[in-house]
Amino acid sequence: MKSNILLKNKYCCKCLHNNKLKNYFMINNHPYCYNHASLTFNKYIIIIQKFYRAYKCKRYIKIYKKLPADLQYKIKEKINYNHNTYKLYNKLQYIIINKSTILYNNDSITIDQISNLYTLFYKYFNTIHLSYLKYYFMMGKKLQLFNYKILYPELYYFYMDPLYLKIDEESISFDNIYNCSNIINNFIIYYIHRSNIN
Numbered sequence: 001m002k003s004n005i006l007l008k009n010k011y012c013c014k015c016l017h018n019n020k021l022k023n024y025f026m027i028n029n030h031p032y033c034y035n036h037a038s039l040t041f042n043k044y045i046i047i048i049q050k051f052y053r054a055y056k057c058k059r060y061i062k063i064y065k066k067l068p069a070d071l072q073y074k075i076k077e078k079i080n081y082n083h084n085t086y087k088l089y090n091k092l093q094y095i096i097i098n099k100s101t102i103l104y105n106n107d108s109i110t111i112d113q114i115s116n117l118y119t120l121f122y123k124y125f126n127t128i129h130l131s132y133l134k135y136y137f138m139m140g141k142k143l144q145l146f147n148y149k150i151l152y153p154e155l156y157y158f159y160m161d162p163l164y165l166k167i168d169e170e171s172i173s174f175d176n177i178y179n180c181s182n183i184i185n186n187f188i189i190y191y192i193h194r195s196n197i198n
């Protein structure tokens with residue numbers, strides 16, 4: 001039975017009205033057009049696939065049952081690890097991105113908030129998606145310019161960014177600017193290093 005092959009140009013046995021030559025499946029010696037084949041046989045196909053998946057799974061379980069306990073433990077650990085780390089990474093990324101909204105949502109941010117944020121980006125670099133990292137990298141470069149201007153007031157070149165207006169001036173001290181600049185610098189260097197590898 002060539003039921004899985006789409007053949008060319010025959011009348012479908014179910015298309016009573018408007019019957020035209022169509023591509024068809026031959027099932028039980030009757031030609032069915034694509035629509036009628038899926039309408040009539042999809043429910044059986046799903047059942048067959050379901051049983052096949054169950055069979056495949058049971059086959060693995062049979063092998064698994066025969067293994068010694070320590071190997072079973074290792075397989076279980078690996079499966080759980082993949083599942084749990086994936087969940088953990090997703091959650092971490094969600095938390096960090098939520099925190100980073102202060103960069104564009106809030107009306108004012110302090111230097112310490114920026115430092116904390118970039119500490120997180122650096123620490124959880126591998127859990128954050130690259131498109132977010134790129135954005136934080138661009139923001140980091142802007143913030144770094146601001147820090148340099150405070151640290152080295154004699155700098156000649158300085159352009160004003162709307163972001164700088166949000167930074168709370170009272171939160172600025174020489175120490176925390178210096179600290180913030182170091183933290184962002186680490187992130188920027190790491191980002192450049194990593195994006196050269198990938």
Ligand SMILES: [Zn+2]
Pocket residue numbers: 012013014015032033034035036
């Ligand atoms: Zn038909």
